Amino acid sequence: MDLNFSDEQKMLREEIQKFCMSDYTFEKREEIIKSGEGFDRDFWKLFSELGWLSLPFNEDSGGFGCGPVELSILFEEFGKVLVLEPYLSTVVLSGYIIDNSSFSQRVEFVEAITSGNKHVSLAYIEPNQNFDHADPETSAVNDGENIIINGKKSLVLNGGNADDLIVWVSYDDKKALILIDKEQSGLSFIEFPTVDGQTCTEISFKDVNVSKDAILAIGDEAEGLLNEAINLATLCVSAESIGCMTACYMKTIEYTKGRQQFGQPISKFQVLQHRMVDMFMETEVCKSLLYKAMLECDSNQDTKSKSVSALKYQIGTSGRLVSQEAVQLHGGMGVSDEMLIGHYLKKLVAIDALFGNSDYHLKKY
Amino acid sequence: MDLNFSDEQKMLREEIQKFCMSDYTFEKREEIIKSGEGFDRDFWKLFSELGWLSLPFNEDSGGFGCGPVELSILFEEFGKVLVLEPYLSTVVLSGYIIDNSSFSQRVEFVEAITSGNKHVSLAYIEPNQNFDHADPETSAVNDGENIIINGKKSLVLNGGNADDLIVWVSYDDKKALILIDKEQSGLSFIEFPTVDGQTCTEISFKDVNVSKDAILAIGDEAEGLLNEAINLATLCVSAESIGCMTACYMKTIEYTKGRQQFGQPISKFQVLQHRMVDMFMETEVCKSLLYKAMLECDSNQDTKSKSVSALKYQIGTSGRLVSQEAVQLHGGMGVSDEMLIGHYLKKLVAIDALFGNSDYHLKKY
């Protein structure tokens, strides 16, 4: 048993922290959101150059073969400054599926992703379902050498910027994951802003005709890939939440120390002190559950999905509490859009909505 | 709409308060508990003389015809000093059933109760059921002019002191309430102390042979009487809880004002102040729900049972919080058996166990 980060992991964290603290200012972030692009392409290029886009990919596809621990470090640091770039969508969700599939162009695709030139989005959510997407209504049927896809997917993260889509479909009496070029005819898109300043897309498929070569995986393999990808992504957003919560309590401490009321900094009021202690303790509880989940995922233990559910349940509950308290203790400034603090609250709403909320995961646990 | 107590009601409260404050000391109460009798017979006589035992009975059976409001006043005041006397068992539960039944000796029984000479206990709980006792396993079967009762009842409040029992049984394909003299052969008793310093009894019925005249009610009438009695009793213990909670926060305020730590009374610590405010507010919320429930019971509205469920749910939740906080803020003194404060906590445990706990009533609501 060893709960210390390795030297490499510590160095990775420092590198990410350095970027986040110096380059990812509130003003820069606002600028990215206002651009309507969803993210900053220069930053994405930088992520590629720093090797961050290669972290989780298998070494035989040119990646660094890093695991859940390194991804947790990355996302925790991203959470602290609310990084908008679509790492979750392109690298974690789609990247995992492609990299671990038996897809013939796997290596080329991974290279395109890690070089920062390609974005891929995973389209698995359907509008009439809630959190549980095991049985997609979107269907693929055989048509000679090709297959024809019909249906609708919603809440596709970064769908607007994606070059390709991975679509989760029913295929005969099985399920399948199919890779589709976004330029393919028969696709239509509506883009929406997300509550955390990113974008997502609703995609309709009308007689979309693709070659059978586009099938990434079928049956048990497809289900396994999707579940593993979502499990890993759930871990990542949970780590991101912990970054948010950490920033929330640290910024609240800082703010209350500077805010004078009744002749003293409000940080001197015992009631506020104990509430900041509660914020801190909630964050620590989440961190402990993160350690458990990331290490169980790392060693691929049978209980890993249960540990991730425990984590996501707690993240939802604690995240809401911590971000609401952060806003409350900031007073009026907390609800102003010009302070970062309210944006953590919005991020935590978004994360609760992703991959199953608190109640969903408690039930699943 | 009028939420003010009448002058008569205020006078009743003052009279009860006067007794509770001057006669029902902690020492006296400890003495009663140690006596093993379950209650003080002189106090019971006094309750009779003051007319308190007559409060809820119909005027045509010699009662004062008072309703849920007066009972709530009585129980709230009783709760403040943790009165042990079996008013709930004899007057509310059994009294209500007898008084509102078509039993031939109704008036004599009520007189015997109000004069303080008779105790009657309601035996409706069975050990293999939890909170829901609609279908008793204890059965009565015809045997010529008589009926034969077999089965077991548990948690019979004040059963050890009762002269008579009202037993809830299955009778053919219906239910019935049967009045049995405790001296009847075939009965056996085991007495247990309750967590709040009273006593209850487990009663076995082995071929107990009674006349059919002993049947108080059958079928819908019996179910109605039992449900009404339990509903009224639930209201009463909820009012009693509010008395306990009121005493909890008031005694905590008093204690913290006197307790010096770090050079000042601990009542000056803002954290403790806010927690006492929470105790107070919880009590007030319960009081509002009590008003609603008692007035809806008073005017016999369709929604009364729902209002009582809302009340009992909240009482369970708030009662636990308030009594735990009272103990915590009393520090070591809170867990000492020689201070009243811990006894409120025990009373509130007992009340949560009576007539359905918090979760049960939320589900029912």
Added chain:
Amino acid sequence: MEISFTDKDLEFRDEIRSWIENDYPKHVKEKQDKGEALTKEDITDFHKAIAAKGWMGFNWPTEYGGTGWTSTQIYIFQKEFGLAGCPAILPFGVAMVGPVIYTFGNEEQKKRFLPDILNFNTWWSQGYSEPGSGSDLASLSTKAVKEGDHYIVNGSKTWTTLAQHSDWIFNLVRTETTEKRQEGISFLLIDMKSPGVEVEPIITIDGAHEVNTVFFTDVKVPAENLIGEEGKGWTYAKFLLANERFGIAVVGAEIRQLNKLKEIVSKLNNSDLSRKVKKLEIDLSALEISGLRMLSDIETKGHPGPESSILKIRGTEIQQRLTELFVEAAGEHALIYPGPKGHEADSQPDGPDYAAKALAKYLNYRKTSIYGGSNEIQKNIIAKMILGL
């Protein structure tokens, strides 16, 4: 004691309902029912319609043109408006500055300001909080210096709700630097069109422009705009705060929201959410009775006690919780947020139609536990005034 309404109360309620049925402006109702944002004109139309019926002074005595209603009637009026989904009646004129003027103002001021409030000819704002003084109101630093028959005002007020629409603003200003900070404060009315008054929007986390900072630079305010005596502003401010009857006013609207939520949740087959909704329903029903208990006290004692702080705390907790449960009901669809105005009619996402509004409200309502004296301050008040700590 009696929880039912008297026949007279029920008659009164029917009168209110009949007005809502027939005279609640249709174009406002339509937008409001759909949850669309109201324009300045819509809000004005709504208030003018109430004024036309003579109900604008619903909480005023008859001698100043009010309805002279009992507390029970005011409660019924507000509850019915809430239940029907009417917009909130803006409190700044009729509930805040109005009673201060008719209680502490001179005859001249009463004549000048009260009729315009009752007819909604003037839109008022409240100038209390300042960038440096939030909960510690008495630390305010906006200065009013007497020069001849004018005050020269310099400083700023913040979190000023709808100041972008307002004609007048009532302010707490510092007219003197005294040892006891409360003693140098005065109550001054300022015409928003005065030179030197500037309004700067504050965008809140829901993306809405509802509050503002108002800057005063050498604003010349006639001395006759001072209410009561110089240095007594704190007293008037406290009177005003005690007059607010938070928690009762919103019960009707909250019940309406709860019923909507219950309808949504009944279709979701989600036992966790159903349980939470039940709890909230019980909380709300307790809040309503607590409000009624306070009204009873007012009828008996003539004024609400510090107990109104409980209503503020519980009321905002319930409001906020309700918005949270709508967001929970939206499930993963809570990811999309198009801003406070909702989606364009031609680009609705597939999913529950209430999701965008739910988010807007969740984000917007974070303010309720902060404004009007934060809930922490309310607890301090209860600790001191009720519990004697």
Added chain:
Amino acid sequence: MEISFTDKDLEFRDEIRSWIENDYPKHVKEKQDKGEALTKEDITDFHKAIAAKGWMGFNWPTEYGGTGWTSTQIYIFQKEFGLAGCPAILPFGVAMVGPVIYTFGNEEQKKRFLPDILNFNTWWSQGYSEPGSGSDLASLSTKAVKEGDHYIVNGSKTWTTLAQHSDWIFNLVRTETTEKRQEGISFLLIDMKSPGVEVEPIITIDGAHEVNTVFFTDVKVPAENLIGEEGKGWTYAKFLLANERFGIAVVGAEIRQLNKLKEIVSKLNNSDLSRKVKKLEIDLSALEISGLRMLSDIETKGHPGPESSILKIRGTEIQQRLTELFVEAAGEHALIYPGPKGHEADSQPDGPDYAAKALAKYLNYRKTSIYGGSNEIQKNIIAKMILGL
């Protein structure tokens, strides 16, 4: 990073398990498994058995006769004992006064006291709290006045756990009245058989006699019983507190309790209770990892940080919550309470057999958030030491 145990750790665990299997005294195990109260003899037998194996100094360095185990080993040892339902190892000797003696005591004292602790020949008590000084420990007033080669001690200590059985008590006493209150405090060992020592039971709300008040009237204590320097007692007391590793020690026992609860609840068909149990299971699993994180820190930095306050708070919250859920599981049968010893074998009520024990524990465990520095004090410590407030 690695969450699994090494092979060496697993071997160690098997050794512990094998001792429990073979050498955990059977008569103690039997009572303990049934939840029956242990006598003084039972507790002594249990500790003597551990001592016989050489494990009494599980947290001591080898040079003083301890095991010299790593933090991980100590954790495994305590967890396995807890999982197996062993009684808690009394902390007063081995975890509290022992480390103070071998760290700050002189050679004479080490020789005199340490072997008896390791062999459980002396039963120790802790004399910290006083009737007037609870959380504010430094306000203690028990006086020790030097007269020749003795101290004369007058005063009282309270909440003294199992003082009725104890041979010795370690005390914080005031040897000087100084401006800074902490500076006049000394650390003194007192033989409970000394004339003038009196033990008065305190009965707690569960009806148990576990704690006491100890009175000292002109008690003559040899000066050689003073540990370290006069006036440095506060430093030693703080060292002792920091050495407590609450929350880790109880994890095993709590997991055992939780598993019992899960078994009970699985038969109840009560979804509300099942949900609460799940939440608690998650809390407990977080607590365990938090404890392990702290152990990692100790291995790295050599000592636990103020983070141990978090474990105290969360640990006691979880303990208390667990007892609550047992009471909830008992449903209406929680009405009966026969006292801490449970029912006589021949008069068990019909109903769940765990009900009486559940109540005893619920009532008894209210103390856990009060003693050892109340949870309020722990939050003050976190605010100051960790958050810098």
